[in-house]
Amino acid sequence: MKTVFSGIRPTGNMHLGNYLGALKNYLILQNQAEHKCIYCVADVHALTTMQDPASLHKNSLNLVKDWLAAGLDPQKSILFIQSQVPQVMELYTYFSMSTPLSWLLRVPTFKEKVKANPENANFGLVGYPILQTADVALYKTDIVPVGEDQLPHLELAREIVRRFNQSYGEVFPEPQAKLTQVPLVIGLDGKAKMSKSLDNHVEISLSEADTRQRVLTAVTDTLRIKKSDPGHPDLCNVFSWHKFFNERNLTQISFDCQNAAMGCVSCKQILAEAINDELRPYRQRRAELSDDLVIKVIKEGACQASELAKQTIREVKQAMGLV
Numbered sequence: 001m002k003t004v005f006s007g008i009r010p011t012g013n014m015h016l017g018n019y020l021g022a023l024k025n026y027l028i029l030q031n032q033a034e035h036k037c038i039y040c041v042a043d044v045h046a047l048t049t050m051q052d053p054a055s056l057h058k059n060s061l062n063l064v065k066d067w068l069a070a071g072l073d074p075q076k077s078i079l080f081i082q083s084q085v086p087q088v089m090e091l092y093t094y095f096s097m098s099t100p101l102s103w104l105l106r107v108p109t110f111k112e113k114v115k116a117n118p119e120n121a122n123f124g125l126v127g128y129p130i131l132q133t134a135d136v137a138l139y140k141t142d143i144v145p146v147g148e149d150q151l152p153h154l155e156l157a158r159e160i161v162r163r164f165n166q167s168y169g170e171v172f173p174e175p176q177a178k179l180t181q182v183p184l185v186i187g188l189d190g191k192a193k194m195s196k197s198l199d200n201h202v203e204i205s206l207s208e209a210d211t212r213q214r215v216l217t218a219v220t221d222t223l224r225i226k227k228s229d230p231g232h233p234d235l236c237n238v239f240s241w242h243k244f245f246n247e248r249n250l251t252q253i254s255f256d257c258q259n260a261a262m263g264c265v266s267c268k269q270i271l272a273e274a275i276n277d278e279l280r281p282y283r284q285r286r287a288e289l290s291d292d293l294v295i296k297v298i299k300e301g302a303c304q305a306s307e308l309a310k311q312t313i314r315e316v317k318q319a320m321g322l323v
Contacts, residue, residue, distance in 0.1 A: 004029050005141040005175075007040035007082065010059035011051075014066045015201035016275070017185040017194030020244055023070050025145050025180045030077045037077040038139050038305065039067065044082050044089070045132070048125045049117075065294050066205065069286035080301035082135065087309035091134040092127070094316055098167055099130055099160050107156065133157040137172045138309050145178045149193070168319040171312075182244065190219035190237040205286060208276045215272040220264040221257075231257035231264070238268055245274040 008014075008022060030037045041060045060081050067079060082088060104110065104126050114121045124131075136144055136157055144154055154177050161172045184193060187200025194201045202214045221236040223229075233239040233254045242253055253270065256262035317323045 001034055001036050002142040003139055004035050004037045004143045004145065004178075005040070005136050005139050006038075006145050007042035007045070007135055008063060009042045009046045010056060010063045011046055012059060012196040013062055013203040013205050015194055015196065015203050016241075017187070017201060019070070019204050020182040020185050021147055021180050022145070023067070023072075024182075025178075026067070026077075027071050028181075029143075029145065029178075030072060035143070038141075038308075039072065039077055039079050040135060040305075041081045042135065045128065048122065048128060049120060061291060061294050061298075062205075064298055065286060065289050068289055068294065068297065069282050074297045074301060078301050078304045079297055080305045081298055084298070084302035085138075085305045085309050087306070087313045088131070088134050088138050090313055091138050091316060092131045094320065095130045095134055095137075095160055095164060096127060098164055101126075103156060103159065104129060108152065129153060129156050130160065133160045136175050137161055138312050139305070140173055140308075140312065141175045142173055143178050144175045145180055147180050147182075147184060149184065151177055168316075171315055171319050185244075186237050186240065188214065188218045190222075202275070204279055205283065208280075211276055211279075212269070212272040215275065216265070216268050218268055218271075220267065224264065227263040228260050230260050233257050238264070238271055241271055242267075242274070245278055246271065249274075 006022065006026065008018065014023065026037065026039060029035050041063050043056060043060050046056060046059075064079055064081075068074075072079060107129055110125060110128070113125060132153060133156070144157075146154055154175065158174045161174055165172060186192065187194035187198060188202065189198070189200040192198055192200060202211060206214065218238050218241075220238050221231050221233075223235065224231050236257070239253070239257065242250055246253065249270075253262070253267065257267060314323075
């Protein structure tokens with residue numbers, strides 16, 4: 001059985017990019033008998049930028065609630081919060097002793113974040129890839145579901161694991177990427193990847209009315225000036241969303257757009273209804289989940305993850321001569 005690991009930072013409620021790019025893939029992997037799935041709320045990773053403690057705690061609980069509402073099953077997958085398994089910080093320290101600083105400084109996202117926030121170039125940001133590697137390696141992970149934009153991060157993790165194994169023996173498998181079915185979801189602005197920080201996202205837990213309002217702000221075909229102008233579906237980000245939520249009507253929507261039989265506002269209204277139709281069962285289940293149940297799932301998941309983590313740390317310390 002192959003071990004699957006993935007984590008999401010609790011920096012806010014899940015949005016459609018998370019839902020399409022990660023969560024739906026989590027469900028597919030969970031329901032395949034050949035996989036043991038471990039999914040983590042990466043709250044320590046979130047601390048590379050200043051977080052309000054109360055919000056971080058709330059966001060962590062809400063993220064697990066989103067997972068449960070979407071169908072992740074604690075009887076099939078281990079669901080836990082990163083900071084509740086402290087062995088990850090221990091492995092992070094051990095990996096940091098054998099990882100060249102030059103590897104970390106060349107990471108493109110580190111350079112981008114420092115350029116955007118030079119006052120926040122903290123040690124945790126530099127060491128972020130090592131902590132990511134510790135997350136994956138602690139559970140002897142074989143498969144990491146990622147989008148194409150995350151492949152360089154996983155390759156660095158493989159390099160860190162490979163160097164450790166060369167120095168101390170074959171302790172860890174080298175994790176392999178499994179590309180998500182939806183590699184990239186562009187946000188409401190039609191330009192950048194959907195992101196909470198860019199406010200171009202649509203949260204999956206919004207009400208139907210709020211979802212409709214957010215979708216109506218989406219940028220459409222910029223070449224279409226008047227409703228009577230023919231549209232260009234292949235250039236329209238809203239049409240790309242229809243591929244995810246309205247596949248059965250895709251041909252008709254494309255035809256109506258190209259022939260100016262449907263305006264952009266109507267197109268967005270149809271999209272909003274399709275999104276709400278898909279998310280309605282999820283939202284109903286989410287409303288029925290209590291915080292007590294979520295906390296119970298998190299505690300049980302942390303216990304399961306801790307057992308695996310303790311065994312790995314014993315092997316690591318023995319290999320390094322620390323026992």
